Amino acid sequence: MVFEQYQSGIDERWGEYLGAVEHKATTLHDMRSVSKSITALLLGTVLDKQDEFILDRPMAELLAIESNNSFTLENTLTMTSGLQWNEMEINYADIKNDERQLSIANDPIAYVFGKSQIQAPGSEWYYNGGLTQLIGKLVEQESNQPLRELAQKNLFEPLQIDSFEWVSPSQWPDNMPSAASGLRLTARDLTKIGQLVADNGKWQGKQLVSSGWIERMTQRHVDQIGAWSRGGIWGYGYQWWIGHFENPVTFDVIAAVGNGGQRLYVVPQHKLVVSITAGNYNQYDSYGDEILGRIVEAAVTK
Secondary structure, eight states: OOOOOOOEEEEEETTEEEEEEEOOTTOOEEOTTHHHHHHHHHHHHHOOTTHHHHHTSBHHHHTTOOOSOOOBHHHHHHTOOOBOOOSSSSOTTSTTSHHHHHHHOSOHHHHHHTSOBOSOTTSOOOOOHHHHHHHHHHHHHHHTSOHHHHHIIIIITTTTOOOOEEOOOTTSGGGOOOTTTOEEEOHHHHHHHHHHHHTTTEETTEESSOHHHHHHHTSOOBOOOGGGGTTTTEEEOSSSEEEEEESSSEEEEEEEEETBTEEEEEEGGGTEEEEEOOOBTTOOOOHHHHIIIIIIHHHHHO
């Protein structure tokens, strides 16, 4: 740890207004869509040597769902399913947003598979939190454990993460948490996740996630992600954002990104991990990128 700072501010707990919060090192904070990246990590802890084969299998087949949708696990991880989904055009505060609709559905898996496939799988990237829920379901199926218990056993306990929440919509079956956005961690514990990725899946000498999965997960599988690329800076891996900065020094970044200003940056060439939490929910800005590129990276390389 080389720098740490906390401030007070208005905050939420997965959409529930909390008022002014005095944040400190022990304060749990919404990770929002950073949860997606951690769900992908959890998948890596349960996949065996058949992972190459399973990646090419249709999700409906893997989850034993009767569906005409043909998108694969690979398509699911890279958000190239071709499903009809509305999450990029409508603000998350709007109930018409499909992510919001997912949270009030009685069965999230059925809700996702109820969507029409309007494009060929793999043909186009589209941000879709429902796909992450399918990954969370697959993790539970492959491990025969609830997602929270698997996360605690395979990831949080080895990382000495003692306090966390993973929020569930009350009506979802089996109290399944929101794999896409419901995780709450402290900033320090989020940083441990980043350190695990920076060290290729190792923590204190123990391999928690295979190095092969870390490598594949953090490859830039998709380049064309529209306006969300911020002028070509960002592409997409397996539920992680893969960036390339020139400001003015060139460096690569692996990132987990969440609504409201949640950021986890891993800069492999500097073995650098940067965690940022904030309460700017449903506001869209790039201040985290600016902090990383203009301040942190400059400080590391000066």
